Amino acid sequence: MEKVVQKIGLKHGSGGRAMRQLIEEVFLELASPVDGIGLGALDDGAALRIGDQWLVVTTDSHVVHPIFFPGGDIGRIAVCGTVNDLAMMGATEPMALTCAVILEDGFPRADLERLRDSMKAAALEAGAPFVTGDTKVVGRGDCDGIFINTTGVALTRRVVSDAGLRAGDLLIVTGHVGDHGMAIMSKRHDLGLQGDLRSDVAPVNGLVRAALAAGGDDVVAMKDPTRGGVAGSLHEMAAKGKVGIVIEEQAVPVRDEVRAASDMLGIDPLLVANEGKAVIGVRAASADKVLAALRAHPLGRDAAIFARAIAERPGAVILDTGLGKRLLAEPEGELLPRIC
């Protein structure tokens, strides 16, 4: 009964059901068969077989508003977003990054240099060299200040997809959820919240490397919970792995500031974007090992096992509140446009 939309809305860019539907209806036609993981898999990136290794490729455009926010800026996100997408495929040693910038006429040079410095610092943290780029300027009003696209490539011996869960696996989130989205929302809407609401934007490739070193082949699925939040990631992992997922709500790490802001806005932190976290699916036998390795890393100190895969209700994400159970709906649309 749902009708085909004739105009694109903000909800089509929000990482939820509407966006996935648009991609499936419009862009999937561009997919062609590849030796490996291609566009058709709708994963975080592609993986192409080269000899006995995999070349992982990913690309991401960044349009976050405001461009400077507590804890980061559009430059830092542009590096981290792409590095993290590579890491989610198991490729934690980025070989190269590209940087394509679209600037609006009148953009302050000082801001541009500040963003460059921020990109440089983030690239250094991630160990990711920039190798090429592109610069375009458009008229006033034709874009909003600055948009940045980055592409990343990396080689890996083992690809981790987001489809590898099976019943019995446990899921780990590498730290507090909802920080990035709530920091942006608070800044954008001037919520005037006390406390330290800061974006978590960070490259997690080092953290993921530690998890893979500890868990090896028992690390079976990964996803970075950006737009759509942890809920969006789990919905994709459940659908692709053909399992149900049960979240233990009381085990989800959420900062008090974020919880207070979520209550005030009536938004579930599980639906809010993160930019420095990973959701990692692990065979149960290796879960404690992987958790210990994550907690030993500075970005993973608050990591927690928070969900498990079950055979019942494939595709469904169930929230166990400790008091009862309900389905966690897949985010539909414009919770917060231009989050990254």
Place this chain on the structure above:
Amino acid sequence: MARDLTSELKFRDPAKARALAEALQRNLDAIGRQVSVMHVCGSHEQAIARFGLRAVLPRQLQLIMGPGCPVCVTDGPEVDEAVALARQGATVCTYGDMLRLPGTSRSLADAQGDGGKVHVVYSVDQAVELARAHPSEEVVFFASGFETTAVATAAAALAQPPKNFSVLSVHKYVPAAMDLVAGSKETKIEGFIAAGHAAIITGWGIFEPFAQKTDTPVVVAGFEPLDILAAIVKLTDLIREGKAEVFNAYPRCVTREGNRPAQQVLWTVFEARAGKWRGIAEVPQGNLDLRPEFAHLDARKRFRIDTAPVRDERASGLESECLCGTIMMGLATPHDCPLFGTACVPESPVGACMVSSEGTCRIWHTYGGAPDLRGVGAPATQEGTR
């Protein structure tokens, strides 16, 4: 943060919830048949759905939300009056939930789109302030809600509002909703959970004549998950024992007498009169109308409201399939409605219950559609969680 996390956690303790669920199961086993109980409050439904409480209820127990959404029962022709006033040039102030509520053909959001002056306010005081700031405009407060918000409207009416301020009341009266359900021939409801916040004002004593007359027990409940579970346990105690009594399970806020000064304010300004509730019926004592002494503040008396241009009683195809009325009477659930979650979603609602954040359909949709999850995914082992 100004938040008392400890007191919140006290009412969200999983071990206590499990103990209550077990007590409930014992009660239902003792009763030995299917039992249906009803609550009449959107805030209760939000807590029940948010925390997934139905998944821990015994299969023999049906917990149903009744006509507990004052926005949902506001009738189409009542909305037409507000739309017509906006069209006639008045500034119409109302709560956010009312904006998209459809009249017989248009909503206040439509009226706004047509250039009408429609403002969303968070309290009646904001509407009064707006009237003070714009003395040349006629500011009409489209007043919705049960006793709780009606008291606020009444207080504003008594506080000498400016001459250009008036009230279009669509306030509804909770006890009337319970009378309505208990009096329905088709009802299978054996007990009621009454809304704690309304009872803070009315006092729990108000339910005693109702319990006697209808031979139905009533338990007044708070809004934390454990409040609700404890109230259901108590209600099934009373059903098992065959006692049509009123029990106050929210003693930290509710007294027998209630808030006398607030009641006085309420009944000074309003009187309960019969009115049509959307999708349900004519409800005796269902509406709170301004008393004749307040005719000068009553938009219906002050203006010649011409609803003819915005009125269209022919229901469209989809609306004729909408089950809101039957759902609010507790005779169906959103799952029985062919439109729920498909043609009727929060972005494009067909029925009132999907418009308001207090409506059953909207709440169920927000919290995952409320499928039966009893027994799905047995509890995790202790070593499984941290």
